[in-house]
Amino acid sequence: MAKETSRLRITGTDGLVRVEFVDRDILDEANIRQIGAEILGRIEAETKPRVVISFHNVEHLSSAALGTLITVNSAVKKKAGELRLSDIRPSTLEVFKITKLDRIFHICDTAEAAMRSLA
Amino acid sequence: MAEKPAKRSAHSVAVHYVRDELESLQAELAQNISSAGYSEAAAFSIRLALEEAVINAHKHGNHGDTSKIVAVSWSVTADEVVIEVSDGGGGFDPHSVPDPTSDENLEIPSGRGIMLMRAYMGDVTFVAPGNRVRMVYRKPSE
Numbered sequence: 629m630a631k632e633t634s635r636l637r638i639t640g641t642d643g644l645v646r647v648e649f650v651d652r653d654i655l656d657e658a659n660i661r662q663i664g665a666e667i668l669g670r671i672e673a674e675t676k677p678r679v680v681i682s683f684h685n686v687e688h689l690s691s692a693a694l695g696t697l698i699t700v701n702s703a704v705k706k707k708a709g710e711l712r713l714s715d716i717r718p719s720t721l722e723v724f725k726i727t728k729l730d731r732i733f734h735i736c737d738t739a740e741a742a743m744r745s746l747a
Numbered sequence: 748m749a750e751k752p753a754k755r756s757a758h759s760v761a762v763h764y765v766r767d768e769l770e771s772l773q774a775e776l777a778q779n780i781s782s783a784g785y786s787e788a789a790a791f792s793i794r795l796a797l798e799e800a801v802i803n804a805h806k807h808g809n810h811g812d813t814s815k816i817v818a819v820s821w822s823v824t825a826d827e828v829v830i831e832v833s834d835g836g837g838g839f840d841p842h843s844v845p846d847p848t849s850d851e852n853l854e855i856p857s858g859r860g861i862m863l864m865r866a867y868m869g870d871v872t873f874v875a876p877g878n879r880v881r882m883v884y885r886k887p888s889e
Contacts, residue, residue: 656766695856719791726866727859728848
């Protein structure tokens with residue numbers, strides 16, 4: 629069953645975690661800190677986390693949000709886990725390409741494809 | 748016969764870094780941009796650059812002090828959008844900011860705001876001593 633928080637929907641079992649954003653805009657610094665803490669808390673609870681973060685709802689994100697994703701990626705790698713990003717709109721994908729973060733993140737077209745790649 | 752002057756809308760506001768104030772400002776600018784015939788892609792670029800500029804001004808210029816203001820002004824014509832953002836800080840040297848895309852910096856969580864501003868606006872100039880930034884978006888020719 630989905631864990632409903634104010635900013636995220638987190639689902640999954642047995643170390644395969646799917647994260648979706650509730651908000652269209654990931655811009656507010658306080659919200660970004662909250663999002664980071666929630667995802668990191670879930671990663672901490674897993675032995676070898678396999679995580680999919682879907683941007684299905686997301687229209688805008690800031691550099692602070694990118695920073696949080698980098699922190700999440702580091703936390704996953706530290707536990708020998710794997711992270712996938714998915715459902716990124718072309719305009720937002722361009723942000724990843726400009727910052728060259730598409731080189732450090734494994735980006736899938738859909739959350740389903742990302743989940744399959746981690747199954 | 749004298750040439751008709753280009754339609755221009757101009758605004759100047761001072762905001763505290765409170766989300767509602769910034770959202771309100773973004774909405775007003777988006778309305779100006781849309782009315783002047785800019786594309787959704789242009790609106791995305793300008794919104795992102797303004798967001799990063801205001802956050803930088805608040806976080807680095809005003810050291811996160813929400814009692815201090817960030818001054819924002821903009822003008823919109825059919826050809827370009829000019830935005831200026833300034834803070835109450837002592838400024839900085841923009842050349843001292845490391846390249847966030849270099850291999851050694853790629854996994855550092857911070858330091859991408861200025862790069863995004865430069866990528867999405869055609870012209871970004873920090874006015875000495877560095878506590879005011881002027882950004883220009885020029886509408887692509889059709």
